[in-house]
Amino acid sequence: MTSPTPFDLIVIGSGPAGQKAAIQGAKAGKRVALIEQTREVGGACVYQGTIPSKTLRESALQMVRFLQATEVFEFRMRDDVKITNLMTRLDRVVRAHGKFMKDQLTRNGIDCFHGRAGFVSDQEVRIQKIDGTSALVTAPIIIVATGSRPRVPDNIPIDHEHILDSDSILSLVYLPKSLTVLGGGVIASEYASIFALLGVQVTMVDTADRPLKFLDQELTDEFCEAFEKTGGHYRGGQKIDTVQWDGCSKVTTVLESGETLESEKVLVALGRVSNLEHLNLKATGIHPTTRGLIPVNNHCQTTVPHIYAVGDVIGPPSLASCSMEQGRRAVCHALGLNSGVAPEHIPMGIYTIPEMSSVGLSEQEATAKYGGATVGRARFHEIARGQISGMTNGLLKMVADPKGEQLLGIHIVGEGATELIHIGQMGLLHNMLIDRFIDNIFNFPTLAEAYRVAALDIAKQRQH
Amino acid sequence: MAHSTITPLAQEERETLRSFIADQLGRGNLDLPLLPVVANRVLLLSSDPDADASQLSSLIQQDQALAGQILRIANSPAYAPRTPIVSLQQAITWLGLTMLAGLAFSVSVQSGVFHTTGYEKEVRNLWRHALATGLFGKEIARRIRHNVENAFLCGLLHTIGKPAILHLLSQTPDKSAEPFSWITVESLFEEFHVMAGSKLAAVWQLPDPVQETIRYYQDDQYHQAISPTKGAMITCLAHHLASVILGDSTHDENSLLTLPVVQDLNFYPEDMTALLELRETVKASVECFLP
Ligand SMILES: Cc1cc2nc3c(=O)[nH]c(=O)nc-3n(C[C@H](O)[C@H](O)[C@H](O)COP(=O)(O)OP(=O)(O)OC[C@H]3O[C@@H](n4cnc5c(N)ncnc54)[C@H](O)[C@@H]3O)c2cc1C
Numbered sequence: 162m163t164s165p166t167p168f169d170l171i172v173i174g175s176g177p178a179g180q181k182a183a184i185q186g187a188k189a190g191k192r193v194a195l196i197e198q199t200r201e202v203g204g205a206c207v208y209q210g211t212i213p214s215k216t217l218r219e220s221a222l223q224m225v226r227f228l229q230a231t232e233v234f235e236f237r238m239r240d241d242v243k244i245t246n247l248m249t250r251l252d253r254v255v256r257a258h259g260k261f262m263k264d265q266l267t268r269n270g271i272d273c274f275h276g277r278a279g280f281v282s283d284q285e286v287r288i289q290k291i292d293g294t295s296a297l298v299t300a301p302i303i304i305v306a307t308g309s310r311p312r313v314p315d316n317i318p319i320d321h322e323h324i325l326d327s328d329s330i331l332s333l334v335y336l337p338k339s340l341t342v343l344g345g346g347v348i349a350s351e352y353a354s355i356f357a358l359l360g361v362q363v364t365m366v367d368t369a370d371r372p373l374k375f376l377d378q379e380l381t382d383e384f385c386e387a388f389e390k391t392g393g394h395y396r397g398g399q400k401i402d403t404v405q406w407d408g409c410s411k412v413t414t415v416l417e418s419g420e421t422l423e424s425e426k427v428l429v430a431l432g433r434v435s436n437l438e439h440l441n442l443k444a445t446g447i448h449p450t451t452r453g454l455i456p457v458n459n460h461c462q463t464t465v466p467h468i469y470a471v472g473d474v475i476g477p478p479s480l481a482s483c484s485m486e487q488g489r490r491a492v493c494h495a496l497g498l499n500s501g502v503a504p505e506h507i508p509m510g511i512y513t514i515p516e517m518s519s520v521g522l523s524e525q526e527a528t529a530k531y532g533g534a535t536v537g538r539a540r541f542h543e544i545a546r547g548q549i550s551g552m553t554n555g556l557l558k559m560v561a562d563p564k565g566e567q568l569l570g571i572h573i574v575g576e577g578a579t580e581l582i583h584i585g586q587m588g589l590l591h592n593m594l595i596d597r598f599i600d601n602i603f604n605f606p607t608l609a610e611a612y613r614v615a616a617l618d619i620a621k622q623r624q625h
Numbered sequence: 626m627a628h629s630t631i632t633p634l635a636q637e638e639r640e641t642l643r644s645f646i647a648d649q650l651g652r653g654n655l656d657l658p659l660l661p662v663v664a665n666r667v668l669l670l671s672s673d674p675d676a677d678a679s680q681l682s683s684l685i686q687q688d689q690a691l692a693g694q695i696l697r698i699a700n701s702p703a704y705a706p707r708t709p710i711v712s713l714q715q716a717i718t719w720l721g722l723t724m725l726a727g728l729a730f731s732v733s734v735q736s737g738v739f740h741t742t743g744y745e746k747e748v749r750n751l752w753r754h755a756l757a758t759g760l761f762g763k764e765i766a767r768r769i770r771h772n773v774e775n776a777f778l779c780g781l782l783h784t785i786g787k788p789a790i791l792h793l794l795s796q797t798p799d800k801s802a803e804p805f806s807w808i809t810v811e812s813l814f815e816e817f818h819v820m821a822g823s824k825l826a827a828v829w830q831l832p833d834p835v836q837e838t839i840r841y842y843q844d845d846q847y848h849q850a851i852s853p854t855k856g857a858m859i860t861c862l863a864h865h866l867a868s869v870i871l872g873d874s875t876h877d878e879n880s881l882l883t884l885p886v887v888q889d890l891n892f893y894p895e896d897m898t899a900l901l902e903l904r905e906t907v908k909a910s911v912e913c914f915l916p
Pocket of ligand 1: 173174175176177178179180196197198199203204205206207209210211212214215276277278279306307308309327348436439440471472473474479480481482483484510512
C-alpha cells in the first residue's frame with residue numbers, strides 16, 4: 162500500500178457539520194480532505210432530514226391552500242392528486258440543494274473523497290471505496306461529523322414497506338388511509354401533522370402525556386388542538402408492546418395496556434443513533450458513551466485533543482443549525498482562530514403544522530431562576546395580519562422578569578413562527594427591555610406586530 | 626440457452642424477421658394482445674390504496690386457473706404455511722397483497738395473453754427471470770429506502786417486451802411449422818424488446834414508473850429515467866442479480882461489483898454481499914411460483 166496522502170485537516174462526513182468545518186478549514190488556507198460515504202454531499206439534512214421534510218410540508222400546505230382557493234375561485238382540482246407529485250417537487254429541491262453544496266465545496270478547493278472512513282490510528286484514516294479498493298489519508302487535525310440515523314427498537318420489525326422510519330417514509334408513492342406514528346418528539350410531530358393535513362387518519366402514540374414535552378405547554382396545547390382539528394389523535398402515556406404487519410392490509414400496534422391500534426402504515430420515530438459503526442474508534446482511544454455518542458468538551462474536542470466531533474454524532478440538540486456552528490467553531494479552535502462569541506440564545510424551530518419556535522427562558526425556567534415571571538400574550542387572530550391571512554390559531558408568548566421589564570424568552574406557535582422568532586432572539590442578544598417593543602414601530606399589517614401586543618400585555622400587568 | 630454462432634441461413638432468417646418486427650413496431654395499429662380483464666383489474670387494484678384483500682380475492686376467484694395456482698404457491702414449501710392454506714383470503718394474508726397482486730398479474734398474463742407456442746420452456750425462463758428481478762428489486766429498494774412495492778412491480782414487468790415479440794413472431798406470414806431458432810429470437814429481443822415493451826405498456830396503461838422502467842432499465846439507459854422512485858436503476862441491478870443466480874449471465878458474482886449501477890446505487894462490497902446472501906431465498910420463491 163502507498164503511503165498516506167497528507168492533509169492539514171480531515172473531515173469525515175459532509176452533512177451540515179462536516180461541510181461547515183471543511184469550509185472553515187479551507188478559508189483558513191488549509192489543505193482539507195472531506196470524506197463522504199454517499200455519492201452526494203449534504204448528509205441526512207439534505208436527503209432524509211430537514212430539506213425533504215420541509216419541502217413535503219410546504220407542498221402539503223400549498224396544496225391545502227390551493228384546495229381552499231378552489232372554493233373562492235370556483236374551479237376544481239383533480240381528485241387524484243398523488244403524493245408522488247409532491248415527491249417529484251421534493252426530488253427537484255433536494256437535487257438543487259445537493260448541487261449547491263457540492264459547488265460550494267469545489268469553489269473552496271476542498272478535496273472530496275467518496276468512500277467510507279475508518280481510523281487506522283489517531284492521525285490516519287482509511288477510505289474504503291465502493292469498488293473495494295482503499296486509500297489512506299493523514300492529518301494532524303481530524304473532525305468527525307458522521308451524523309445519525311433512525312433508531313430501530315428491538316421490538317419493532319421495520320420493513321420499510323409497511324412499518325417505516327423517518328427515512329423510508331419519504332418513499333411512499335400514495336397516501337395511506339391511516340398512519341400510526343410512534344414517538345412524540347420533533348420528527349414524529351412534524352410528520353404526524355403533515356400527513357394529517359393531507360387527509361390521512363393519524364394517531365400519535367408516546368409515553369409522554371403530551372407531544373414535544375420540552376416546549377412551553379401553551380404551545381403544545383395549540384398544536385394538539387390544530388392536530389385534532391385535522392383529524393389527528395394523540396395517545397399519551399402509552400408504551401408499545403409489539404408492532405406487526407398482518408401480511409395483508411394493516412399493521413397492528415399492541416400497546417402495553419393491551420389495547421390495539423390498526424393502521425395501513427406505521428411510522429417509527431423513536432430517536433436516532435450516532436453513525437459510529439465504520440469509524441473503528443478503538444484505533445484512536447476514544448470511547449463512546451453508553452448512549453453511543455462521542456463525548457466532547459465545550460469546544461467539541463474529544464478525549465484525543467486533535468480529534469473533534471461535531472453535529473448529531475455528539476447528541477442533542479441535533480439540529481442542522483447547531484451542527485453547522487459546531488463544525489465551524491471546532492475548526493477555529495483546532496487552528497487557534499478566533500471563533501467569535503459563543504452562541505447564547507439558540508432558537509428551536511419545529512416545523513409542525515402550525516409551526517412552533519422558542520428562544521430563551523420558558524415561563525417555568527424564568528420562575529425558577531427569578532422567583533417569578535411576567536407573561537404577555539398576543540393571539541394571531543387579534544392582529545390585523547392574522548385576520549387578513551385567515552389565521553385562526555397562533556400565539557406569541559413573551560416572558561419577562563417578575564417586574565415585567567427585562568425580556569427573557571419568546572415562544573411562538575402559528576404560521577411563520579420559525580421566522581418571527583429571530584426578532585425575539587435579537588432582542589435577547591441585546592438584553593432588550595420590554596418597552597423597546599412598545600416604543601418602536603413595526604410594519605403594518607405584519608405578524609411582527611404580535612411582539613408589540615405581547616409587550617403591551619406585560620406593561621399592562623406592571624401597572625397593577 | 627444456445628450461444629452458438631449464427632450460420633448464414635440463420636442470418637438470412639434473422640434479417641427477414643428483423644424487418645418484419647421493425648415494420649410491425651413501426652406501425653400505429655400494432656397488433657398486440659389486450660390485457661386480460663382480470664389481470665388489468667388486479668393491476669389497478671394493487672395500486673389502489675383503497676383496495677383490500679376481500680376485493681382482490683373475489684377478483685381472483687373469477688379465474689379458476691389463476692385461483693388454483695395462487696393456492697398452490699401459498700401452500701408450497703418456500704412459503705411454509707403453518708397450517709394448510711385453503712382460501713384465497715388466507716393466501717393473501719400469508720403472501721401479502723402486493724406480492725399476490727403482482728403474481729396474479731403475471732400468472733394470468735403468462736397463461737394465455739401471448740401466443741408463444743413452441744417456446745414454452747424459454748418463456749417459462751423469461752418469467753422466472755422477471756420474478757427474480759422483482760424480488761431482488763424489493764430488497765434493493767428496502768436497502769436504499771425507496772418504494773418497495775413499486776420496485777417489485779417494475780422488476781416483474783421490465784422485460785414484458787420479450788413475450789410480446791414472440792407473440793408478433795407468431796404472426797409472420799410465412800411462418801414454418803418449426804419455431805425459429807432461439808439464438809435468432811434472442812437477437813431480436815436484444816434489438817426490439819424495449820420498444821415492444823414500451824408500446825405494450827402504453828397500450829395496457831401500466832403505471833408510469835413501470836413504463837419508465839421498461840424503457841430505461843438497461844445499463845446505459847437508467848440515467849435517463851426521472852422518476853424519484855428510481856425503478857429503472859433498481860431494476861437494472863436486480864436484473865443482473867437475477868441473471869447471475871439463475872445462471873444466465875456473462876457476469877459472475879465478483880464482476881457484479883464493477884457494474885456502474887452498483888456504484889450509482891452507492892452499494893459497497895458488503896451491501897452486495899448482503900444482497901447475494903438472499904440468492905437461496907429468491908431461488909426458492911422462483912421455484913415455488915414457477916417450478
Ligand atoms: C426528518 C428530519 C427533520 C429534520 N428537521 C430539521 C429542521 O427543521 N431543522 C434543523 O435544524 N434540523 C433538522 N433535522 C436535524 C438535522 O437534519 C441534523 O441535525 C443534521 O443533519 C446533522 O448534521 P450532521 O452533519 O451532524 O450529520 P448528517 O447530516 O447526518 O451527515 C453525516 C454524513 O456523514 C456521512 N458518514 C457517516 N459515516 C461515515 C463514514 N464512516 N465515512 C464517511 N462518511 C460517513 C453520512 O453519509 C452523512 O452524509 C431534521 C432531521 C430529520 C431526520
